[in-house]
Amino acid sequence: MNPFIIIALREFTTRVKNKTFLLMSIIGPIAIGALLVVPALIASNVDEDPKKLLVVDNSYLLVGTEKISKHSFQYLNPDEFDEESAISAVRDKETYDGLLFLPPSINGDPDFILRNTRLYSKGDIGMELTREIERRLGKLATEEKFKINGVDPAIVKNSATTVNIKNLDLTEEGSETSSLPLKMAIGFGASFFIYMFTFLYSAQIMRGVIEEKTSRIVEVIITSVKPIQLLLGKIIGIAGVGLLQFIILIAFSTIIYSIAGSFGLIGSDISQIASEDLVIQNVKSQTAVSEVIESLKNFNIPKLIGFFIFYFLGGYLLYGALFAAVGAAVDAEADTQQFMIPLTIPLLLTLMLGGQMMQEPNGTLATWLSFIPFSSPMAMMIRLPFGGVETWEILLSISLLILGFIGTTWVSARIYRIGILSYGKKANYRDLYKWILRK
């Protein structure tokens, strides 16, 4: 058997047989499942306590409003209570959670009222209630302004139009429904996965190299095989572990997701994100869910998975080779820090720029980052779900990534062959440079 295969197999089997792998494969999907399910559970179950507010409404803007969602208002006569006495009234009465004070209007100017409205609260009254009051006051003030300007609010209300533009992507065959949130979720999810796996498994390569170096077994192995065979065998073997872990993760997550979905946990999650107005929530949530399902069908899933696996492996190979070089350059894991920083920054930066790239998936930033091999795996996975990536761009990105990992593997192999035999002295960047050039 080719020694390269023997090495890759050992790297693969020792890791897969390891208890941590088993644990990760079980806990990982559960964690991811929990990440999807728990927020939905919390969102559907957390009920804020209804709050009771005292209201002093000098402007009579809120007249007739007794409740905002489940929170109730108790009005005080503005002739009997000024701001200070109302505050002490709230203080004295345990049953009330706060005081909403609206000042008298000057020249009937609604803006003045709104600027000077205050909400006093005992303890935490919650952002949500504040927002709801703001929304209600805003609406009432707008109606007030219509009246001042001689416009009948009823006319305005009747002429209000709900616009729901359907996003369609033009494709070769025709057009298909697209869903922006779904695109963002797929793009960000894929690129985050690449980030996480690249880190996790590149670090494993590095640790493996350090282990072989400190245990000195490397000296025995390289009398049997060439250092480059050992290096590549290790990288490929660990890639196999990563891929297997990924497949298990996806399979388990799908199972957990569909179990959770059958209990209706995830549907409610999507509908809550999609809907803003409580009144039409049900109608809208149904359209949102069906839209998501419809547009999911329109994604070329096998193509996306194919690209994902390529970029996932490409990014891993590129960084994995460099992490191996770091492992070869040091004697202990504690010494890796100085070499790790320049490898961490491009990964982290691409992740951080993800949001910006999604704003303009085919803009200059996203396009350039999807060419540079150090960022292209993550950047391209953000761009692809949005569509509109030209074929030449994909080809260029793929070729550059292939060249990139051939390049880093070459550099790494040069450092590796010297590094694994250098004990005791701490290497610096100058040493690494010399090692690369040495015959």
Next chain:
Amino acid sequence: MNAIQSFGVDKKYENHVALHPLDISIPEGSIFGLLGPNGAGKTTLLRIVNQIIAPDTGYIEFYGQNIRSEDRRWIGYLPEERGLYKKMKVGEQAMYLAQLKGLSRNEARSRLHVWFKKWNLETWWDKKIEDLSKGMAQKIQFITTVLHEPKLLIFDEPFSGLDPVNAALIRDEILRIRDDGATIVLSTHRMESVEELCSHIALLNNGEKILDGSVNDIKESHRDGNFRLIYRSDKAINLSIPNEVHLVQNNADIKKGVFIAELQSQKQSASQIIKNLSSQVDTISFEEIIPSINDIFIKSVKK
């Protein structure tokens, strides 16, 4: 034929010369002692022979042919710094290393079982290396070094860390492997093993060869005409000795009634001297003092 012959092999690093151009011949079937103080260039030479590193200039011949990458199959190397995968099981690890040397799984397994049975290690097969003592791990590593039956074996300090029983076990194996026709290179500081095992040696110092050849030839050339006479007497006897012989000392009594005299002569042979002395004293023994490899080593390095 020589198992290994180097021609002008040298190696420089940024700041120092590890090996000056070196010609060395390791005869087939010999146990070749590679000696030298720390930093003499022994490890560098061994790494070049193992093709772990390439020489700057010069080349190596392996059994008369320019050494090739495939020749690794026929070399076994036990480095001074021992190491195995700590978390791996003994059997798996031995199988792995054997396969890297080109043995098939079945071949490796059956050979390993022979060794494990011979040394009573069968219960170790599923133990992890980290659970073994240092000496045990060393025995495993010895097995993995010789398992693929190489033509050339390189042992760097094979006895270090072993108790006398296990050291003898390893020594006997080395001799048996030599008898089976393999060539053995022994890099060591332990001069008694060199005296005991080696037929040839080379002495390196500061990256240069200062001495090499067969042990007998080297000893012969380092004879400096010293003789020792041990005799029985109540007191030191005033010896009458010929002109060409010089008396170094004659009063050390090693125990009551037994004296040692040391003599020195470049001209006369042992038989000539003893002929002269035997009539004067009650001789227990008379011998020429052949310098030990240890003495030659220290003398040559100091020079």
